[in-house]
Amino acid sequence: xxxxxxxxxxxxxxxxxxxxxxxxxxxxxxxxxxxxxxxxxxxxxxxxxxxxxxxxxxxxxxxxxxxxxxxxxxxxxxxxxxxxxxxxxxxxxxxxxxxxxxxxxxxxxxxxxxxxxxxxxxxxxxxxxxxxxxxxxxxxxxxxxxxxxxxxxxxxxxxxxxxxxxxxxxxxxxxxxxxxxxxxxxxxxxxxxxxxxxxxxxxxxxxxxxxxxxxxx
Amino acid sequence: xxxxxxxxxxxxxxxxxxxxxxxxxxxxxxxxxxxxxxxxxxxxxxxxxxxxxxxxxxxxxxxxxxxxxxxxxxxxxxxxxxxxxxxxxxxxxxxxxxxxxxxxxxxxxxxxxxxxxxxxxxxxxxxxxxxxxxxxxxxxxxxxxxxxxxxxxxxxxxxxxxxxxxxxxxxxxxxxxxxxxxxxxxxxxxxxxxxxxxxxxxxxxxxxxxxxxxxxxxxxxxxxxxxxxxx
Numbered sequence: 001x002x003x004x005x006x007x008x009x010x011x012x013x014x015x016x017x018x019x020x021x022x023x024x025x026x027x028x029x030x031x032x033x034x035x036x037x038x039x040x041x042x043x044x045x046x047x048x049x050x051x052x053x054x055x056x057x058x059x060x061x062x063x064x065x066x067x068x069x070x071x072x073x074x075x076x077x078x079x080x081x082x083x084x085x086x087x088x089x090x091x092x093x094x095x096x097x098x099x100x101x102x103x104x105x106x107x108x109x110x111x112x113x114x115x116x117x118x119x120x121x122x123x124x125x126x127x128x129x130x131x132x133x134x135x136x137x138x139x140x141x142x143x144x145x146x147x148x149x150x151x152x153x154x155x156x157x158x159x160x161x162x163x164x165x166x167x168x169x170x171x172x173x174x175x176x177x178x179x180x181x182x183x184x185x186x187x188x189x190x191x192x193x194x195x196x197x198x199x200x201x202x203x204x205x206x207x208x209x210x211x212x213x214x215x216x217x
Numbered sequence: 218x219x220x221x222x223x224x225x226x227x228x229x230x231x232x233x234x235x236x237x238x239x240x241x242x243x244x245x246x247x248x249x250x251x252x253x254x255x256x257x258x259x260x261x262x263x264x265x266x267x268x269x270x271x272x273x274x275x276x277x278x279x280x281x282x283x284x285x286x287x288x289x290x291x292x293x294x295x296x297x298x299x300x301x302x303x304x305x306x307x308x309x310x311x312x313x314x315x316x317x318x319x320x321x322x323x324x325x326x327x328x329x330x331x332x333x334x335x336x337x338x339x340x341x342x343x344x345x346x347x348x349x350x351x352x353x354x355x356x357x358x359x360x361x362x363x364x365x366x367x368x369x370x371x372x373x374x375x376x377x378x379x380x381x382x383x384x385x386x387x388x389x390x391x392x393x394x395x396x397x398x399x400x401x402x403x404x405x406x407x408x409x410x411x412x413x414x415x416x417x418x419x420x421x422x423x424x425x426x427x428x429x430x431x432x433x434x435x436x437x438x439x440x441x442x443x444x445x446x447x448x
Contacts, residue, residue, distance in 0.1 A: 053348050075354075083352040089345035092367055101363075102353035149353065 004029040004156055004188050005050065005081075008060030012045055019045055020056070021212040027157065030186035034199050036217075037209035043192035044086065046209065047159040050190070051083035064156060079106060082155040086162040088146030090134035095126060095145050098134065102153045116152050124148035124178060140171020147178050157188045164195045176201075226418035227425060237398070238419060242426055245403035248316050249384045252323035253331075257376060260328050264335025265361055269347070279336070285329035290322075291388025297322050298392050314395035319403070322389035327379035334375020338368040370441045377434045377441075384430055 006026035012019050019042045027033060037043050048054035052073035061068045063077045073081065082102070090098050100117045103109075108116070121127055124144040129137060137145065143163060150158055163179060164172045176197055182189060183203050191198060199206060206217045230238050267279055299305050301313040312318045346367045350360035365372060387405035394401030396410055404423045411420040 051352055053352065078351070079354045081352075083348075085345050085349065087345075089343060089349045091346070091349070091363065101350070101355075105350075105354040105356070105359055153354065 002029050003027065003062075004031075005063045006060070007058050007062075010046070010049060010056060010058045010061075012042065012049060012054070012056040018212055020049075022046070022214050024060075025214060027188060027190060029156070029188055031205060032183045032187070032189040032191070032201070032203055033205045033207060034191045034193060034201075035207045035209055035214070036194065036199060037192075041209045042212065043209055044161050047083060047161050047190060047192055050157075051081055051159050052078065053083060079153075080156040081159065082150040082153055082157075083159040084146050084150050084161060084163065086165050087139075088142050090137070090142055090145060092134065094131050094133060095129045095137070096121065096131065098145055099149045099152055102149065106153070120148040120152035123151060123181075125174065138171065140167050140174060143167060143171070143175045144178060147175070147182075151178075151182065157190065158182060160189060160191045160193075162193050163191065164193065164198060220417070223417035224421055227420075227422035230418060230422045231425065238422060240399055241402055241404055241407045241423065244316065244399075244401065245384060245405075248319045248390075248403060249323055249380060252320045252383055253327055253376060253379055255320065256324040256328045256379070257331055260331035261335040261365065261372060264332040264337075265339050265365060267332075268336050268339035268342075269361070269364075282329045282332050282336070286333055288326075288329070289388065290326050290386040291392065293322055293325050294389030294392030297325070297389065301393060313393060314397060314401060316394070316401055318393040319390050319401055322393050323383040323386070326386060326389060327383050330379040330382055331375050334378060335365075335372050338371030338375070339364060341371065342368045374438055374441050377438055381431060381434050385427055 003026040006024070007022075008024050010020055010022040010025070035043050035046065045054055045056075049056040049058065058069075063073075064080065066074075066076060068074065068077055091101065096117055099120050100113050103113045103116055121130055124147060126141065126144055126148065129141060129145070134142065134145070147160075147163070160179065164175050167175055172195075176195070179189070179191070179198065180201055183201055193199065198204075207214045208217050263278075263282075267275060267282075297318065298313065300307045301310065301318055302308055303313070312321070342364055347360055347364045350363040355363060385405055387409055390396075390401070390403055391406050391409070394403070394406065396402050396406040402410070404427055408420045408423050408427075411417070411423075
């Protein structure tokens with residue numbers, strides 16, 4: 001399996017505290033990875049660093065064969081990597097507009113955008129929320145909209161930060177079902193989580209982050 | 218003239234469609250709204266940049282804007298007068314005692330209010346808004362516009378506050394406008410003039426209009442606070 005994203009080392013410190021000190025790591029195309037670790041172990045920082053949202057020291061960083069420097073990613077990578085926050089932020093418009101936001105940013109407009117948005121809405125099962133302002137959505141509904149908003153872009157890599165955190169019951173099950181579909185569709189995923197059911201999804205490669213180091217389990 | 222009689226005459230003037238009175242009100246509105254239209258885009262961009270970017274001199278700019286919030290409007294008028302007077306560096310523009318000069322002055326007065334509100338609004342924005350826009354592939358400009366749209370109610374509240382400051386200021390309007398009837402006489406300068414002449418009726422009538430503007434602004438801000446979730 002060819003590497004979609006790889007780096008030789010990634011280091012991140014907060015003052016004197018060294019949070020991440022990772023050696024060579026690669027994410028294969030079409031593979032799904034889950035990273036576990038205690039709270040504060042650096043899972044979120046790792047995902048944010050790879051998304052270009054967190055300054056850090058990354059050496060030998062390549063994405064889809066293109067060498068990158070740390071910091072703000074070039075458009076070629078930024079359009080192919082989507083990061084979803086632990087508590088997704090939805091713009092104060094409508095669910096449909098949120099899902100279409102990234103398409104508009106890529107210059108996809110009109111009927112084509114509408115069609116793709118409708119597909120994503122159906123995929124996430126949020127048809128009844130189409131015109132709803134996000135403030136009225138539950139945590140689970142927000143997570144499903146955020147996943148649809150990411151999936152509609154068909155990114156090469158999904159970075160999902162604790163996608164089932166603070167969800168329980170049906171909402172958690174629905175989020176896991178969507179992620180399971182992404183895995184089954186051979187999407188490339190890197191998921192930070194504590195959720196046992198997600199960790200044990202078939203086809204997942206599992207890593208544990210502790211003391212700044214990643215180890216496959 | 219007792220105060221009750223002056224007040225009765227004031228309302229009579231207001232409701233009789235007195236041309237002179239309504240010309241004064243129109244000049245006030247026109248000058249202040251154009252001044253806001255001129256100042257708002259640049260002030261919002263500055264507020265956004267100061268909130269989002271770190272660069273040398275940023276702190277000084279923030280302190281300067283905060284200091285200018287309470288800058289005396291008459292001093293703005295004085296500086297502008299010196300610049301625009303026939304012998305001044307901008308004397309060839311021949312703008313002194315025109316509405317354009319008043320617009321320039323009011324734009325300068327409104328600018329720090331607008332910038333300070335935009336700065337506070339963007340600083341108070343959820344950082345995930347900008348990050349989400351960037352992560353979904355937005356260009357820096359689109360991400361900035363998205364962030365500003367997310368805090369639009371706070372930004373618009375700044376515009377209302379700026380309007381409140383310029384519609385009622387007298388010092389600058391008097392100095393660079395000259396209080397010329399039908400040309401540069403606005404509500405505050407007319408109140409000052411009519412009161413000094415002992416004509417309280419027109420002063421009271423214009424005072425009522427100013428208070429109605431203030432009340433309208435308060436109501437609009439209240440509505441915005443409700444819609445924007447501001448406290």
